[in-house]
Amino acid sequence: MKRSYYIQTLGCQMNYSDSERIDRILQNLGLEKVESMNNADLIIFNTCSIRQKGEDRVFGQMVNITRLRKNKPHLLTAITGCMTRITSTRQDEERDKLLRRAPEVDFVFRIEDLQRVPEIIKNFWSDFQIPEIAEANLASYFQINPAYTSSFQAFVPIGTGCDNFCTYCIVPYSRKREISRSMDEIFEECKNLVENGCLEITLLGQNVNSYGLSNLDKKTDLFKDIDQPFIELLKRIDSLKNKGLKRLRFTSNHPKDLSDELIDAMATLETQMPYVHLPVQSGSDQVLKHMNRHYTADWYRDLVRKLNEKIPGIAISTDIIVGFCDETEEQFMETCKLFEDIEWDMAYLAQYSNRKGTFAWKNLQDNVSLSDKKKRWHKLNIILKAYALKKHKIFEGKTVEVLVEKYGNGICEGRSEHFKTTLFPSDENLIGKLVKVYVERGREWQLEGHMITD
Numbered sequence: 486m487k488r489s490y491y492i493q494t495l496g497c498q499m500n501y502s503d504s505e506r507i508d509r510i511l512q513n514l515g516l517e518k519v520e521s522m523n524n525a526d527l528i529i530f531n532t533c534s535i536r537q538k539g540e541d542r543v544f545g546q547m548v549n550i551t552r553l554r555k556n557k558p559h560l561l562t563a564i565t566g567c568m569t570r571i572t573s574t575r576q577d578e579e580r581d582k583l584l585r586r587a588p589e590v591d592f593v594f595r596i597e598d599l600q601r602v603p604e605i606i607k608n609f610w611s612d613f614q615i616p617e618i619a620e621a622n623l624a625s626y627f628q629i630n631p632a633y634t635s636s637f638q639a640f641v642p643i644g645t646g647c648d649n650f651c652t653y654c655i656v657p658y659s660r661k662r663e664i665s666r667s668m669d670e671i672f673e674e675c676k677n678l679v680e681n682g683c684l685e686i687t688l689l690g691q692n693v694n695s696y697g698l699s700n701l702d703k704k705t706d707l708f709k710d711i712d713q714p715f716i717e718l719l720k721r722i723d724s725l726k727n728k729g730l731k732r733l734r735f736t737s738n739h740p741k742d743l744s745d746e747l748i749d750a751m752a753t754l755e756t757q758m759p760y761v762h763l764p765v766q767s768g769s770d771q772v773l774k775h776m777n778r779h780y781t782a783d784w785y786r787d788l789v790r791k792l793n794e795k796i797p798g799i800a801i802s803t804d805i806i807v808g809f810c811d812e813t814e815e816q817f818m819e820t821c822k823l824f825e826d827i828e829w830d831m832a833y834l835a836q837y838s839n840r841k842g843t844f845a846w847k848n849l850q851d852n853v854s855l856s857d858k859k860k861r862w863h864k865l866n867i868i869l870k871a872y873a874l875k876k877h878k879i880f881e882g883k884t885v886e887v888l889v890e891k892y893g894n895g896i897c898e899g900r901s902e903h904f905k906t907t908l909f910p911s912d913e914n915l916i917g918k919l920v921k922v923y924v925e926r927g928r929e930w931q932l933e934g935h936m937i938t939d
């Protein structure tokens with residue numbers, strides 16, 4: 486009988502993209518993908534450690550694993566993603582701490598070691614025929630051809646890791662040092678996607694602006710003589726418009742690395758959408774300093790002014806953390822003030838979560854009470870809602886182009902050029918189509934209108 490697997494993916498788009506590579510490996514091993522943990526012989530959690538809640542969700546699943554194992558002794562459970570540090574099994578002498586904390590788990594793997602997974606599974610399931618697969622010998626897991634979930638939209642990782650060491654963030658410890666994929670490899674992946682009908686590509690990395698510029702990148706010849714590798718990459722991918730590419734996006738950015746030249750490129754490249762995610766984290770210079778962010782609130786204001794000047798109407802979203810170590814009420818009010826100055830289209834608001842191993846965990850005090858964190862979050866959320874509505878109202882009476890992603894109950898849903906969720910009625914399922922929509926109403930979280938046919 487065929488064996489099956491289930492992946493639960495948590496966290497950012499990078500994890501979702503990684504899961505598409507895990508899919509490929511497991512499918513090539515002859516395993517069948519199932520949509521419920523209850524029917525799987527292998528369960529993989531692709532995890533996020535950014536906040537404690539994400540980790541708790543995984544540990545919370547362990548009772549289910551114990552229950553399922555009672556009727557299925559060969560059940561395998563694995564963890565990958567940001568919670569893992571060392572690729573190892575329960576039998577290994579040097580093993581990941583997670584295996585001690587969660588005895589229900591059989592093995593954990595760093596995503597960079599994905600090619601080793603077939604061998605690990607083979608050792609557990611000696612009774613089961615596992616074929617040799619070519620992917621096991623690839624030099625980097627990025628070279629694995631993903632089993633894309635969509636044919637018209639794709640996430641393409643351009644690197645992994647982060648060298649920025651923001652004091653609150655676990656990513657530099659989980660994903661380790663920043664390293665970029667070669668431009669040729671990324672271009673080939675994009676070309677292949679576009680030749681197969683992909684209309685929209687989103688480039689992914691912890692900090693895409695420093696693509697090709699990390700310390701590890703400098704040790705290779707790959708980016709020698711290229712002054713601004715990220716801009717070069719955008720230009721190369723933009724050339725795929727001749728083959729049908731319509732939209733290019735990228736995330737995430739660090740404000741300190743968003744250069745004037747990059748803004749110029751964004752303003753001129755045809756496939757580049759008028760939207761950028763630019764995490765600010767706080768509006769207080771003192772807090773930004775504690776966070777090791779390398780800019781001030783005024784510097785960020787100036788950057789946004791340049792973006793608005795060069796790309797009129799550009800939509801900008803951000804990430805904000807409230808209740809970081811030592812954040813006073815006055816400093817929090819500076820964040821509220823910055824919101825009113827910038828008028829972000831969207832903001833992802835987080836209450837500070839103390840992450841073991843980070844600089845803040847070692848050296849600063851997580852001293853803003855939970856109730857104050859909550860209060861600040863709610864206050865900022867009210868401001869966010871007001872500006873989200875204001876920014877959506879701007880589109881009333883205008884026509885936007887929507888790439889349809891969902892269809893149900895006679896309603897199509899997709900994103901506009903400015904990354905606005907847009908809904909419109911349709912008798913036809915238009916998933917994968919780019920259509921023009923006349924916006925009748927802007928609401929807090931979406932635009933609503935009707936399709937225009939010409």
Ligand code: 5AD
Binds near residue numbers: 535653766805
């Ligand atoms: N606590 C709360 N939010 C965090 N983020 C990163 N680390 C933490 C943390 N320890 C948020 C930041 C970042 C986003 C991906 O997650 O806002 O931009």
Ligand code: SF4
Binds near residue numbers: 648654655
């Ligand atoms: Fe974390 Fe900062 Fe790196 Fe973003 S830039 S992944 S917040 S350390």
